[in-house]
Every structure is written in structure tokens, then in C-alpha cells.
Amino acid sequence: MPSLDVPPGGGGFSTVTFAELRLPDDVRDLLGERLASAHDPFGDIDRASARCHQAFAQLPVEVLQSLLDFGRHPDAPGVALVRNLPVDPLLPPTPRDGGPSLGKRTFVAEGVLLGLSGLLGEPVGFLSEREGRLVHDVVPVAYGAATQTSQGTKVFLSFHNDLVHDCQDCYSRHGPDFVVLNCLRADRESEACTYYADARDIVGLLDTATLDVLRSPAFRMNAPGGFVSSLVDRDEAYSDPVPVLRGPGEFPEVVTAANGVRPLTVAARAAFDTFQSACLVVAHEVRLAPGQALLINNRKGVHARSRYTAHYDGRDRWLQRTYVRRNLWDIRHRSVPGVRRIH
Numbered sequence: 001m002p003s004l005d006v007p008p009g010g011g012g013f014s015t016v017t018f019a020e021l022r023l024p025d026d027v028r029d030l031l032g033e034r035l036a037s038a039h040d041p042f043g044d045i046d047r048a049s050a051r052c053h054q055a056f057a058q059l060p061v062e063v064l065q066s067l068l069d070f071g072r073h074p075d076a077p078g079v080a081l082v083r084n085l086p087v088d089p090l091l092p093p094t095p096r097d098g099g100p101s102l103g104k105r106t107f108v109a110e111g112v113l114l115g116l117s118g119l120l121g122e123p124v125g126f127l128s129e130r131e132g133r134l135v136h137d138v139v140p141v142a143y144g145a146a147t148q149t150s151q152g153t154k155v156f157l158s159f160h161n162d163l164v165h166d167c168q169d170c171y172s173r174h175g176p177d178f179v180v181l182n183c184l185r186a187d188r189e190s191e192a193c194t195y196y197a198d199a200r201d202i203v204g205l206l207d208t209a210t211l212d213v214l215r216s217p218a219f220r221m222n223a224p225g226g227f228v229s230s231l232v233d234r235d236e237a238y239s240d241p242v243p244v245l246r247g248p249g250e251f252p253e254v255v256t257a258a259n260g261v262r263p264l265t266v267a268a269r270a271a272f273d274t275f276q277s278a279c280l281v282v283a284h285e286v287r288l289a290p291g292q293a294l295l296i297n298n299r300k301g302v303h304a305r306s307r308y309t310a311h312y313d314g315r316d317r318w319l320q321r322t323y324v325r326r327n328l329w330d331i332r333h334r335s336v337p338g339v340r341r342i343h
Contacts, residue, residue, distance in 0.1 A: 018078075035115070052114040070120070079296050122326070137319075161299070181296070182320045199245065202275065
């Protein structure tokens, strides 16, 4: 019976915070047939999402429940690898400019992404990230090679949450609850590695004094690169002082920014350095391949990405990504009339 099995994690640490699900071959093939009949989803994304939801709703109930349970239970694993998903029969060259691809003629990958996302919540587009598109092409871009963004390849993309700039203290408030990554093409050297460190595992390594500092408002988070790159006169936009850890000890929430965290005291600097070291110790690692998707809880943990080699020749690594919220109602004040996107 298919289920969210809990294997030894890629980092060999916790058996609670990493899960894996493999679709049976016949289920994969039937799902692929349903998604292959879909047209370009970007003309009417709501209609496309409904069609994808319909296709995924016909999965065997054990598979469907495993995916739904991942999204709804506080004690569920923070990351899940879904294997043996359907893929497009042919792919155009990997976009070199950050996408989207104009040469893609089938949309199985987009269907997989939207279908998985719809089981976790509501896909959401933020105007400060990829101009509000719901489907992001995550590919190496030459001018962003050394940046702390998804376009980078030459630097380790540090442990972070995907955040959204807002004016209410912490940039996680209006950000995604989940990030879904679907692999269309792996890097040819198999160097690219995605890491996930669960807050429950991190907390288990830290002493009380360090945890007390991390739970205090002694840190400022820089806004995501997509937001600060739109600013004319500066390259940073730091939040109010906030904690890195929040919530009950059994179910902690973690917040840290890829684009920079500014500890405000010597003790905060020491605690944050210890926190980052703990992330490396507990992290599960995944080298995504075509037919695989990674479901990331963006509040239970933080994720990172290794350096890898980019060639910019149309054969580079290509993932697609969605941001997902369980509820759009509490960010309705940020909605953009007429386009169903979020400021």
C-alpha cells in the first residue's frame, strides 16, 4: 500500500521530519495520460488548476491521503520526496534568462506542479517574485551566478525560508506555507543538492541559552533579492527585530532570510552561528531527478542548495516551483484587483 514512508533522511538524522512517496507505475501512467491532454495552463490558470486537481483527486485513496496528510498535520514531516511522477515526453532547451520557456509544447510538468500544490493549499503569485507568475522556472542565470537567489550556482545558497517583504515586523507573515519543486532536467554532473533542516531537529541540538536568544527579537531579516533588486537607491530592506524561532517547543516555526540576517547583539551573532551549524548537521539532502518533486514545509524548516556547474547551453538544471498558502484570506489586503496576484 503506498504511503508516506519515513526512510533514514539524506543527512541520516531524524526519521520523523523526512518522508518519501513513490507512485506505482500504473498510477504514474494514468496520471500522465490525464495531464498530457491538458492545454497551456497559463491562459486560464484557475481553470488549469481545477483540471489538475481533478486528475490528482482520482489517485488511489492511500496515495491521496498521504499527500493531504503531509499538508495538514502539525506533526507531519517537514519535507517529502515524491518519486515516479509523469514527465513531458520532450523538453525544449532550459531557459537561460530565468524563464518562462517559450518553446514548451506539452505541460505535464506544470500539471504535476499545480496538482501537488492544490493538495497542499492555494498556489499564490507575488508580484515581487517572477512578476507574480504562479509557476516559476528555477534555472541558472549567468548574471545571477554569484547571488543568494535561485539563479545562483557559484555559491552555496544558505539555509532560508522563502519570504515576502511586508511592513508587519517579520517577512514570513505573508509568505508561502509550502514550496513545491518539480524536476524537469537534472544538472549533468549531478552536483546540485537541495538540503532541508527541520526546526524540530535543529532545536534538539541546541542548549537552553542558545534557544532563548534565538527566540528573542534580536535579528533583522533582509527582504528577498527579487524585492530589493527593484529598489533604486539601496540593496537591502531589513525587517523589524524578530526572533528566528517561534511557537511551542513541540512544533517550532523557524524564520531566516537567504538575502541576509543581521544579529543585533554579540550573543545573537553567536546563537545564529550555532543555529547555522546545527542546520548543516541535521539537514537531509536530495539530488532531484526528472520524475521527482520535493514538497517543502516553509514554516517547519529551512532549505538550502549546493553549488553546481552551469553551462548556459540549454541543457542545464531545470526545476519548476510554486508557492502555496493554506489560506489566501488573511493576505487579502495585498491582493491586486483584476489579476489575482499579491503585492
